[in-house]
Amino acid sequence: MFGDLMGMMGKLQEAQKKVEETKKRLETVSIEEQSYDGLLRVSVSANNKIRSVTIDDELLKDKEQLEDYLVMVLNNAIGKATKISEAELAAAAKDGMPDIPGLF
Structure with missing residues (x-):
């Protein structure tokens, strides 16, 4: 019993x-995303850290559009x-x- 517990x-x-x-x-994994017209591009890590904004x-020239983008x-x-x-x-x-019935 203890062997099983130690193994688990x-x-x-x-x-x-x-x-x-x-x-x-x-x-180290980068996700690149851009607006449909390519005017805004961002890069984020798979851990949700913003790496860059272009x-x-x-x-x-258009603050509201920039904010929306x-x-x-x-x-x-x-x-x-x-x-x-x-x-x-x-x-x-x-x-x-470990293999525990009903866990997954």
């Missing part, structure tokens, strides 16, 4: 290590990053988990 604890620690490694790797000079493009990029991150972290966690 080891697997849980392994799963936690895999999740931490995946989080570090996700910092704004065409044309957008600087920023909201739209950043939300799209963050949404994609979140999906990637959630899928990768779930896979890492599930891969290292």
Whole structure:
């Protein structure tokens, strides 16, 4: 019984290590998103950190349009990053988990 428990604890620690490694790797994954006309481009990491924002000079003339573009493009990029991150972290966690009936 204790052997099984120790084995499960080891697997849980392994799963936690895999999740931490995946989080570090996700910092290097870039998601690029742009407005439909290419006037605004953003880059975010899969950990939802904004890396860069590129704004065409044309957008600087219209504050309201720029604000709308920023909201739209950043939300799209963050949404994609979140999906990637959630899928990768779930896979890492599930891969290292011990076989416990009904857990997954």
